[in-house]
Amino acid sequence: MRVGLLYSRVRVEERLLIEEFERRGIDFELLDVNKFQAEIHDPTPWQRFDAVFERCVSQTQAVTAVRVLESFGIPCINSSAVIEACGDKLTTSLILARNGIATPRVRVALDPETALEAIEDMGYPVVLKPAVGSWGRLLARVNDRDAAEAILEHKTTLGSVQHGVFYIQEHVNKPGRDLRVFVVGTTPIAAIERRSEHWITNTARGGQAAGFCITPEIDDLCRRTARAMAGQAGALLAIDLLENEDGRALVSEVNHTMEFRNSITTTGVDIPGRMVDYVLGIAERRSVNRASQAAAIAPTSAGVA
Amino acid sequence: MSATPASPTATACTCPECEANVPFARRPLQGEVVRCPDCNAELEVTSLDPVTLELAPEVQEDWGE
Known part of the structure; x- marks a missing residue:
């Protein structure tokens, strides 16, 4: 079983994921998206991968490469459909609205x-x-x-x-914080609150992260959101929530290449480990399927005789 | 854009912006993003043999999570 890690920049997150692959002794290959090229009629060179884990900072590069790899039959995490659903806020809002999920x-x-x-x-x-x-x-x-x-x-x-x-x-008059829930598959595994004096609470803009205990309501909201965005199998998602003045959580955005460097210590959850578990599960299933198909095609000794 | 080469086993490189020493705590990786401890410039490892640092590109419109 071999996994590709498609990346453009090795940030703290990618370093942690690489270290997790190395720690487990996984056969993996780093794929620099800037070096990506594929002959669309010849998937053979890519068949060495049982899954590709996409971690590009550029959405355009990510979705383009993933669409090609998917056409070769290689499972990608996340899929191009998920990247496209999350990467455009209007598409996200339309999906949320269509599925009756609370959103601004x-x-x-x-x-x-x-x-x-x-x-x-x-x-x-x-x-x-x-x-x-x-x-x-x-x-x-x-x-x-x-x-x-x-x-x-x-x-x-x-x-x-x-x-x-x-x-x-x-504009949602949130109580000085927003929430981010990390979802693996369709399961919320960890959450943080992000506080800031500024109305923008992104940690990339200086918001301070602290652990947040997922309530049953938020758990349910995030499971439904994951299914709406990615189907029954879910995906690797970071769901951003805003609380309105009634305390009701609304899904604001869904992120497909989640950043988690500030959320491991604050939540006590091994987020990169859980992400790698998910990717390896998908790769393992394809590896087993391919082995079964190869065994079915291979001539038996009686047939050879 | 200037680049500063160092040996493939380097534990440090020179910052192309301010020429300060940029240490690597671990084996550098192609595409790795580091910050210069002196001038705080965001730098990217653009080759490994020899290890080369360049100023990281500006954030593009479609970059993000």
């Missing part, structure tokens, strides 16, 4: 004047987010019409085409 109200508009109308109709404040992006970058809390007009103009003038998709989220 969202409107989408494709023209700045129409976006302004939508914002006025929702009422201030609202949060403007780029549909694609992470780490709390380019989030804007819009408190009044003046700010809305300025931000919409800036996005239209300075942003890429992607910024012409106006993703407008209800």
